[in-house]
Amino acid sequence: MDKFSFLNAAHTAYFADLYDQYLQYPDSVEPSWKAFFQGFDFGLETSNGHAVVEHPESGEPIEMSDSVLKEFRVVKLIDGYRTRGHLFTRTNPVRERRKYSPTLDIQNFDLAESDLETVFNAGGILGIGPATLRQIIKHLEKVYCDSIGIEYMYIRKPEQVKWIQDKLNINENQPAFSAEEKKHILKKLNEAVSFENFLHTKYVGQKRFSLEGGESLIPALDAIIEKAADLGVKDFVMGMAHRGRLSTLTNIFGKSAKDIFTEFDGKDYEQDVFDGDVKYHLGWTSCRKTDSGKEININIAPNPSHLETVGAVVQGITRGKQDRHYKSTDAVLPIIVHGDAAIAGQGIVYEIVQMAQLEGYTTGGTIHIVVNNQVGFTTNYLDGRSSTYCTDVAKVTLSPVLHVNADDAEAVVHAVLFALDWRMTFGRDVFIDLLGYRKYGHNEGDEPRFTQPKLYKAIASHQNPRDIYAEKLKSQGVIDDQYVQKLEDDYKAKLEENLEDSRKEEKTRVTPFMQDEWEGFEHVDENRMMEDVDTSIDIEVLNEVAETISRLPEDKKFLRKIKKLVELRHTMYFENNSLDWSMAELLAYGTLIKEGYYIRMSGQDVERGTFSHRHAVVKVEDSEEEIILLNQIKGASCDTKEGSSCDLKIYNSLLSEYGVVGFDYGYAMASPNCLTIWEAQFGDFSNGAQIMIDQYISAAEDKWKLQNGLVMFLPHGYEGQGAEHSSGRMERYLQLCAKDNMFVADVTTPANMFHLLRRQMKVNYRKPLIVFTPKSLLRHPKVISTREEFAEGTFKPLIDDAAANAEKVTSLVFCTGKFYYDLLERKEELGREDVALVRIEQLFPLPADQIAETIKKYRNAEDVVWAQEEPRNMGAYSHLLLHLEEAKTFRVCSRKFYGSPAAGSSVRFKKRHEKVIESVFDKNAEVTV
Structure with missing residues (x-):
């Protein structure tokens, strides 16, 4: 047939x-x-x-x-x-x-x-x-083709496409809300409209970045939170830039309007140590009770003016909460609110999107909402992107996109509930393009008709979404004419009361953010930062950790080089008692795990280490099964809501600095008992994350009273590898140092590295820690420490020259990092007993008192030198001049001033390096190259 x-x-x-x-x-x-x-x-x-x-x-x-x-x-x-x-x-x-x-x-x-x-x-x-x-x-x-347009046909999984089509076919993409639900939507719309109107009349000309034209964001967020709580979400983490933020804080997060009015009045903060930030940058954490009686924790992260930066931080906070409290992605929901110009123009969005399904960074799907004004400051959308939509980055991860008319409140709520169902079903990102407008200029004081006269002529006569929706409900017989007026009058009266109360306050309060995670931690000044901390460890514990990391499973096959490397750890510790840099790291992590802390490390190639020294992860030869020996430590348990074993989580990252540093910063923000480390492949690769460093790492405690213990490893040292592989750009970090905002270290011994990392967790406060880590020193025969130095010592901000006789020394040389070993080699070659080499291991806070005492000790030294391998305008020299009075009299030995950190030619590098070393030992030798 x-x-x-x-x-x-x-x-x-x-x-x-x-x-x-x-x-x-x-x-x-x-x-x-x-x-x-x-x-x-x-x-x-x-x-x-x-x-x-x-x-x-x-x-x-x-x-x-x-x-x-x-x-x-x-x-x-x-x-x-x-x-x-x-x-x-x-x-x-x-x-x-x-x-x-x-x-x-x-x-x-x-x-x-x-x-x-x-x-x-x-x-x-x-x-x-x-x-x-x-x-x-x-x-x-x-x-x-109605108020919602959906893009999804590029999705490659038939079950996901069918799920979307079934959803669309069932309800024709049209919402079906009860009369009470419609009234609730109207109530939230009224709050959004009335709040902005109130600010507009009471604070004329002040920047508020109003939500007018996108007010339906408020019922949308409200709907997500209410429904998600019913689906089992316990924690919400949200990030958004300026527009609509004040309304969101008040009408979604429950921040008192009184506090916002106090901030508008420009009053100072109660805490003198807190500089504060502009009102539309501040974060907030609160506990909200939903209409169905669920108690949920909601967080909106503080953000800088670098619009999309907060997205990476939100992802990290979310993952930290998921890892440490719930062990499930379903319990914590990230929501990121974007601007249309920002999501299309800021490269970090692409970096964050590429993290979405990666093992080390996934958060089980993010709901992205774009408040689409159709204009970025004064730039038309046609000049702001090449793509059809601002949301086209969503297609990178085959995420569905819903384009929604922001004037159709029911369609907006319907779309976000669809998005929530998608996220909870598939654990993947989803994007809502909320197409509205911006009623006024960029900051209410700007004149938008200069650049968009036709558009703003149309906007001027356009009804707001509340009034549009009210007319619709009247026509349906759901409400009468007086209903909206009463809503508006009642809400306005409440705002008036808050305004009156705010005028009675002399100062405003610090905005709380994630205070529940930071209970028991103190804010400290530089004096506390300089105090000695007991970082010793019982030798038996150290032995146990060393044994664990130096034994491979006998029933698995490993590469010969890996077996030899792990065996060498055993020999190094138990036979030779000479421990190198990798042992310093692994023993620090292991002892902290044993004491109940977590470790998270990420960055490019961190599992084995860029320079193949760490090998925290080893792979079985025939199956590539991953073995983390540190996670076989016995007897370590951590206090979480569900209970778990402490462990090391280490991930090779995507080729990103900006996004990954932001993520790990957020992770550390949510996890103060986790030693969170980001390692750059080479030190100056952190340049790509400069916005995170400037806006969060160096300034967050001043701006937002937020502590953070993120550790950054930046490989640094001049070995002739050229401009991009020599300098960690320490001068940039040191320039950002002030009072008590972070630690900066350039350590030279494994034991000091061990104690530095342990100090980071053993104190009851958290500060970012920038560590300039070695490359050639990872295997240098002199860069070793004994197990006793690990077990009994403490971190040393300054290391004196133990071999020097103070009475004989006429030349006192201060230096830092790897350059010490270059100078030591020359000192030993020359037999110069009259030279003392003193290492400054902590560059900030600078151990100024110890430096002064050292100068006094070497009272016969006529020549006091600062020696650095970096050019004069780089490295730590300018930092010393700012923070150390004695530095003004130092003789400086360094390369000349250069625009490039180092020469690309190995011959030229050696010539310059040699000249600097010569000048250290001969004050008449001039550095001319």
Whole structure:
């Protein structure tokens, strides 16, 4: 029997369904059918509407009947709406959309007006059964071209596409809210509109970055939080820039309007140590009780003016909470609110999106909401991006995008609830493009008509979303004329009361953020930072950790080099008692784990280390199974909500600095009992994260009273590897140092590194720690310490020259880092007993008292030198001049002033390096290169 004999009207429902499947996933249909449909598509394009296909076995031509042919065309029409319907939606509230062609007119699918009343079985694939073409088009218009346009057909997983299509087909992408739900939406809209109106009249001309034109964000966020709590979400972490932030703080997060008014009045803060930040940068944490009685924790992270920076921090906070409190991504939900110009223009968005499904960074899906003003400051969207939509970055991870008319409040709420269901079902990102407008200029004091006169003429006469929605509810008989007025009057009266109370306050309070995570930690000054900290460890514990990290599982096969390396650890510790840098790191991590702390490390190639020294992760040769020996330490347990073993989590990162540093900073913010480390592949690679360093790492405690214990490892040292592989740019970090904002260290011994890392966790405060780590010193024969120095010592901010006789010393040389060993080698070659080499291990806070005492000790030294391998305008010299009075009299030995950190030529490098070393030991030698 001819397997194609049923290609007639009686079998077109099955036929249409199969063709629809082929259009979406060609490889999912049986091969002969795939060939058949390919032939049909080709024939349809080349034969003036007559499709002639070949039998896949006999090769005989088969001509389609007209009815079957039209079913094909209707399926094509349906596919057209699914794929391109979002281009023809009614989602722009204030101006015409851009025109796209071809349109979805039926003529473009070889269908005619005469076909509109014909019943097509293709309606079955939409869930409406056989239907006329007119009914099918009406259904498609409601689903794909009304107030919500959805992009999803690029998703490659059939079950996800089917889930979306089933959702759309069930409710025609139209919300069905009860009268009470509609009133609640109106209530939240009124809060958004009235709050902005109140600020506009009471604080004329002040910057507030109003939400006007996008007020439906407030009912949207409210709906997400209420529904998510019912689905089991316990914690919300949100990031957003300025626009709409004040309204969100008050109407979603419950921050008192009184506090916001006090901030508008510019009053100082209660704590003198706190500089504070502008009101639309501040964060907030609160416990909210939902309408269904659920208690949830909601956090909005503080943000700098570098708009999208906070997105990375939010992801890190979310992951920290997930890892340490819930062991599940479902319990903590990240929400990031973007601006349209920012999401399209800021590169960190791409970095964050690329993290979404990576093991070390995934948070189980983020809800991204774009408050789309259609303008960035004064730049039109046509000048702000090359992509069709500001959200096109979503396609990188095949995330669905919903474009929504911000004036249609019910559509907005419906879209965000759809997005929430998607995230909770699939654990993947989803994007909402909330298309509205910006009622005033960028900051309310700006004149937008200078650059968008036509747009702002339309905006000036446009109703706000609350009034639009109120009219709709009146027409439905849900409310009467007095309902909205009462809502507005009641809310305004509440704001007036808050305003009056704020005028009675002399100072404003510090904005709380994640105070629950930081209970028991203190804010300290530089005096406390300079105090000695007991970082010793019982030798038996140290022995146990050393034994654990120096034994591979005997039942698995490892590379010969790995076996030798791990055996060398055992020899190094138990036989030779000479421990190198990698042992310092691993023993620090292991002892902290044993004491109940967590460790997280990430960065490019950190598992083995860029210079192949760490090997925290070893792989089984034949299976690539990953073994982390530190996680086999016994007897370590940590206090979490569900209980767990302490461990090391270490991840090779994506090739990102900005996004990853932001993520790890956020992780450390949420996890003060976790030693969180980011390692740069080379020190100056942190340049790519400079915004994070400037806006958060160096300034957050001053701006937001936020502590953070993030550790940054920056490989630094001049070994002739050129400009980009020599300097960690320590001068930049040191320039950012002030009072008590962070630690900066450049240590030279394994024991000092061990105690430095342990000190980071053993104190009851947290400060960022910048460590300039070695490269060549990782295997230098003199860079060793004994296990006793590990067990009994403490961190030394300054290391004196133990071999020097103070009475004989006439030349006192201060230096830091790897350059010490270069100078030591020359001192020993020359037999110079008159030279003392003193290492400054901590550059900030600078051990000024110890330096002064050292100078006094070497009272016969006529020549006091600061020696550095970096050019004069780089390195630590300028820092010493600012923080050490005695430095003004030092003789400086360094390279000359250069724009580039180091020479690319190895010959030139050696020549310059040699000249600096010569000048240290001969004060008459001049550095001329």
